[in-house]
Amino acid sequence: MLYIDKSKNRKEGVQVTKDYLQTCCYGTDGRYHEIRYDNRDAGSTHTFCSHNNREYRKKMINILLANQHNLCCYCLRKLKTAQREEDSDEVITLEHIIPCGFTSGNSKVPYYQSAPELSPEEVVMTDEYESISHDQSRPGLPHKVAYNNLVVSCNGTFPYVRNQHEGKSKVCCNEFRQEEDAYPVYFLQHIFEYIDYTSDGDIHGKCDLDPNIQSKIEDVINHTNLQYDSLKQIRRLWFILSHVPKEEIYSCHTISQRDDLFARELYKSEFFDSNTSFLHDKFKLDDYWNTFMLYDIFYDLFNGKVPAWN
Numbered sequence: 001m002l003y004i005d006k007s008k009n010r011k012e013g014v015q016v017t018k019d020y021l022q023t024c025c026y027g028t029d030g031r032y033h034e035i036r037y038d039n040r041d042a043g044s045t046h047t048f049c050s051h052n053n054r055e056y057r058k059k060m061i062n063i064l065l066a067n068q069h070n071l072c073c074y075c076l077r078k079l080k081t082a083q084r085e086e087d088s089d090e091v092i093t094l095e096h097i098i099p100c101g102f103t104s105g106n107s108k109v110p111y112y113q114s115a116p117e118l119s120p121e122e123v124v125m126t127d128e129y130e131s132i133s134h135d136q137s138r139p140g141l142p143h144k145v146a147y148n149n150l151v152v153s154c155n156g157t158f159p160y161v162r163n164q165h166e167g168k169s170k171v172c173c174n175e176f177r178q179e180e181d182a183y184p185v186y187f188l189q190h191i192f193e194y195i196d197y198t199s200d201g202d203i204h205g206k207c208d209l210d211p212n213i214q215s216k217i218e219d220v221i222n223h224t225n226l227q228y229d230s231l232k233q234i235r236r237l238w239f240i241l242s243h244v245p246k247e248e249i250y251s252c253h254t255i256s257q258r259d260d261l262f263a264r265e266l267y268k269s270e271f272f273d274s275n276t277s278f279l280h281d282k283f284k285l286d287d288y289w290n291t292f293m294l295y296d297i298f299y300d301l302f303n304g305k306v307p308a309w310n
Contacts, residue, residue: 001074002076002306004184004187006067008066009067016056016060017141017145021141021145034130035126049094060147061094064151072153073173074174075154091154097149097184098143099179100143103125112183115183116184121140123149124140129141155173155175159230174224176223177223177224200236230291234298237283237292240266258284
């Protein structure tokens with residue numbers, strides 16, 4: 001995981017939320033009502049991610065992609081919008097940090113609102129926001145559609161598929177998490193310094209951390225399945241190839257070229273183990289190789305090149 005700076009693009013993101021509220025939720029009494037993220041919420045036909053008109057959701061995704069440098073907030077998969085706009089919602093998912101289904105009475109709300117960017121002055125629980133006793137002119141936007149409460153995640157498929165209706169299981173990140181605890185550790189400015197990506201592809205919080213931070217990091221890793229076998233294999237493979245010129249890796253367009261690359265690199269004594277042949281046979285295939293290449297951020301990370309924006 002890498003740091004996500006929500007101050008960037010905040011003006012644009014907040015405006016998308018306000019446009020949705022004004023257009024779809026403004027009542028004759030001068031208040032916002034029936035603030036709905038999708039059709040799971042009862043109420044009007046106007047949702048933030050309506051199947052008939054995804055205008056607000058699409059705008060928010062594009063802003064968040066720019067904010068996150070086109071990377072999944074959890075696993076760091078490179079996110080690409082689909083060529084057909086109607087497929088983009090299947091490739092990239094909007095993750096609610098405070099789960100969309102939570103209400104103000106949920107005991108976990110203070111846990112999330114203690115995080116940077118999620119204070120009650122910035123993100124208000126939607127049921128509280130709609131309550132007649134709440135002054136909607138005050139700072140703070142409803143959590144179901146608030147820019148500060150939204151990040152972009154991959155669709156969690158392995159190997160990657162463009163459209164989730166193709167039957168692939170969602171094995172990590174937002175789709176796997178659902179409403180399990182996932183404190184936004186990527187809002188901690190030094191998050192990369194708190195995490196170890198190891199040579200065997202594993203991920204864990206560093207052992208010398210404050211126990212409170214350590215616990216939050218481990219929750220995120222476990223509840224988004226970042227130790228999923230295929231993710232670990234991808235990170236392991238990037239570690240092994242991290243000394244190979246990047247252009248040589250990028251030029252492997254065919255199975256034969258990957259065979260040659262793997263034969264040269266994977267069987268060296270310092271890398272060879274019982275899984276080497278498995279990695280070779282799996283990632284030379286087009287679907288797995290293409291998924292592997294979506295994680296090329298790890299080439300730089302294993303070479304000690306932390307992005308300048310982190």
